[in-house]
Amino acid sequence: MKKRVWLDAFGCDEPGAVLCGAAAALREIDGLELVMPGDTEVLRSSLESLGADMSRVELIEAPQTIYNSDKPTEAVMKKRDSSMIKAMTGLRSDAGAAGLVTAGSTGAALAGSAAFLGRMPGVVFPALASYLPTQEDRMAVLVDCGANVDCRPEALKTFALLGAALAESIGRSDPKVALVSVGTEEGKGNAFSKAAFAMLREMPINFVGNMEARDAVSGKYDVMVCDGFTGNVLLKAVEGGALFVARTFMKELGKAAPKGADTGFVNAAFKATMAKMDMQSLGGAMILGVGKPVVKLHGSANERSVPNGIRQLLELEMSGFSARAKQLLEKTV
Amino acid sequence: MKKRVWLDAFGCDEPGAVLCGAAAALREIDGLELVMPGDTEVLRSSLESLGADMSRVELIEAPQTIYNSDKPTEAVMKKRDSSMIKAMTGLRSDAGAAGLVTAGSTGAALAGSAAFLGRMPGVVFPALASYLPTQEDRMAVLVDCGANVDCRPEALKTFALLGAALAESIGRSDPKVALVSVGTEEGKGNAFSKAAFAMLREMPINFVGNMEARDAVSGKYDVMVCDGFTGNVLLKAVEGGALFVARTFMKELGKAAPKGADTGFVNAAFKATMAKMDMQSLGGAMILGVGKPVVKLHGSANERSVPNGIRQLLELEMSGFSARAKQLLEKTV
Numbered sequence: 001m002k003k004r005v006w007l008d009a010f011g012c013d014e015p016g017a018v019l020c021g022a023a024a025a026l027r028e029i030d031g032l033e034l035v036m037p038g039d040t041e042v043l044r045s046s047l048e049s050l051g052a053d054m055s056r057v058e059l060i061e062a063p064q065t066i067y068n069s070d071k072p073t074e075a076v077m078k079k080r081d082s083s084m085i086k087a088m089t090g091l092r093s094d095a096g097a098a099g100l101v102t103a104g105s106t107g108a109a110l111a112g113s114a115a116f117l118g119r120m121p122g123v124v125f126p127a128l129a130s131y132l133p134t135q136e137d138r139m140a141v142l143v144d145c146g147a148n149v150d151c152r153p154e155a156l157k158t159f160a161l162l163g164a165a166l167a168e169s170i171g172r173s174d175p176k177v178a179l180v181s182v183g184t185e186e187g188k189g190n191a192f193s194k195a196a197f198a199m200l201r202e203m204p205i206n207f208v209g210n211m212e213a214r215d216a217v218s219g220k221y222d223v224m225v226c227d228g229f230t231g232n233v234l235l236k237a238v239e240g241g242a243l244f245v246a247r248t249f250m251k252e253l254g255k256a257a258p259k260g261a262d263t264g265f266v267n268a269a270f271k272a273t274m275a276k277m278d279m280q281s282l283g284g285a286m287i288l289g290v291g292k293p294v295v296k297l298h299g300s301a302n303e304r305s306v307p308n309g310i311r312q313l314l315e316l317e318m319s320g321f322s323a324r325a326k327q328l329l330e331k332t333v
Numbered sequence: 334m335k336k337r338v339w340l341d342a343f344g345c346d347e348p349g350a351v352l353c354g355a356a357a358a359l360r361e362i363d364g365l366e367l368v369m370p371g372d373t374e375v376l377r378s379s380l381e382s383l384g385a386d387m388s389r390v391e392l393i394e395a396p397q398t399i400y401n402s403d404k405p406t407e408a409v410m411k412k413r414d415s416s417m418i419k420a421m422t423g424l425r426s427d428a429g430a431a432g433l434v435t436a437g438s439t440g441a442a443l444a445g446s447a448a449f450l451g452r453m454p455g456v457v458f459p460a461l462a463s464y465l466p467t468q469e470d471r472m473a474v475l476v477d478c479g480a481n482v483d484c485r486p487e488a489l490k491t492f493a494l495l496g497a498a499l500a501e502s503i504g505r506s507d508p509k510v511a512l513v514s515v516g517t518e519e520g521k522g523n524a525f526s527k528a529a530f531a532m533l534r535e536m537p538i539n540f541v542g543n544m545e546a547r548d549a550v551s552g553k554y555d556v557m558v559c560d561g562f563t564g565n566v567l568l569k570a571v572e573g574g575a576l577f578v579a580r581t582f583m584k585e586l587g588k589a590a591p592k593g594a595d596t597g598f599v600n601a602a603f604k605a606t607m608a609k610m611d612m613q614s615l616g617g618a619m620i621l622g623v624g625k626p627v628v629k630l631h632g633s634a635n636e637r638s639v640p641n642g643i644r645q646l647l648e649l650e651m652s653g654f655s656a657r658a659k660q661l662l663e664k665t666v
Contacts, residue, residue: 133577134577135577135580135581146515149515149522149523150523150524180566182479182482182561182562182565182566189482189562190482190483190560190561190562191483192562193562212569213565213566213567213568213569213570213573214569214570214572214573214576215573216570216573216574217573217574217577218573218576218577227523228515228523229515229522229523229525229526229563230562230563230566232515232546233513233515233546233563233566233567233570234546234566234567234570235546235570236545236546236547237546237547237549237566237567237568237570237571237574238570238571238573238574238577239547239574240546240547240548240549240550240551240571240574241549241550241570241571241572241573241574241575241576241577241578242574242575242577242578243547243551243574244466244467244468244550244551244571244574244575244610245574245575245578245579245582245606245607245610246578247468248468248606248609249578249582249602249603249606252601252602252603252605252606253598253599253602255602255605256598256599256601256602256605257598257602258598261595261598262594262595265586265589265590265591265594266586266589266599268585268589269582269585269586269588269589269590270582270585272585272588272589273578273581273582273585274578276581277577277578277581
């Protein structure tokens, strides 16, 4: 399989850092080909000065940029010459490409991929998925983590299928799919989650019922589904709780450590712990259910997260995610 | 003010542990008077054998128990002779009592207090509030944390007022009230939260706008309001994230510590950190907006959490919470 990836370097905190990331990815990933829309002259001179292997870079003229301050649905319709939309329209007809990596506006990436990348059969709205670390040292999948804040319960059927295909692509067999709720017992939840429960239990997936957010990172579940509002709150609250313990512990350690105590091993353990929670190394959020997957990096994407995001996208496609997702969707939706 | 508290010891994991807690509370809290419904003979002999000061205990005959497996709305109507409902009907006409502490069914406590304790003017559904620890070493208030999973945006007006009165009662002046959403910018959120936003901004409170769940325990906000489904997910996800870091760190420490290394100070710091996250010592959830406040302890209530819950209830009333809440509600709703 060709390792051909579209990379949108604009509309993020620091496009220059994404270019450093592009150069790093070309060095680190054998056989990688990048297609990059933007001001081609600027892109060429910047990448050349970073020592990027230009024989593996294709540049596409795209004079506009979509910013985070733009209204997403408007921007994707009006800024057809932006790097993001040029990437999407180009990607759609580029059969050999794995997908798109972007650090630009999440809203625009979602609206744009729904409009320009095509959707998998049965998918009305693309979903935003995230990996979460777990205590079992393997990742869990959360769908939706922020795209569909006002969806209908039916949408969770698609989220569950896409999530299951994603979990399979990272090595889970017969992944355990749970519905985010306020208690594990059947019948717990709000009207929305109860309606979704009734639908999920009829599906040909390993639906294990309701889950509590306390278990989001315990490793009990492989796929967690919910609407995008709930998923976003869950994801960020987990992060908040983790940071609370981390910061409080370092403060308490400062108080408890006797003068001259050897704290080297404590710092090493602490670093190893925080590395597991590091969202940048876990990769970007993934827009799923569209013609080609999109990895949406954090706006602060850099030399480390760009190569990681490109690897994440390549693994997704090489693991057969899209084929499996389509198969599950065809059987069910 | 009289320190008179109703205590319901039944319908929880271990009523015996709650009785130990009652005896401990009588020892620890000067002037405390307990009113306890249940099988009076069993209560008397158990409390006597625990050395409780029976001159400060009033027993009320209540032969029934509401269990967690009972359907809450049905149970509160049919089991009028249960310890929980006897406590609520008794409390309503007991002007000198501060409120009720129970470790029984949360659903029944909510349905029962709405039906039997009376509501503050303007309150349609009672709210469930929780304290959360923060990095600023003071508690924040979350309303609703699980009672109203299917409420309308209007309900958040009441949650905000009750939350503000609660935050004032623990020492915050002009408490910062935030709406749980998926981003801090105005306009972020789902249809529900956007409708609530428009209402909250018109209220005579210090409404600071949308917040992200990442900041739930950062100390940035004094009061966080949302529907009960979102609040429950937020609360438990914070706990899950905290536990993840705590457990992962202890595992990594085991790997990183050289043989014979002094880890005593690390364990001390770790213990101090976890104590701040300990929900049992933070107290119970509070049912607010009803005639008298109810502190709902965890089902695993014990010798330590019962006296804490009783103190929490007494502080609530002695701080003037109810008077302040009524004042705010009258001005607004």
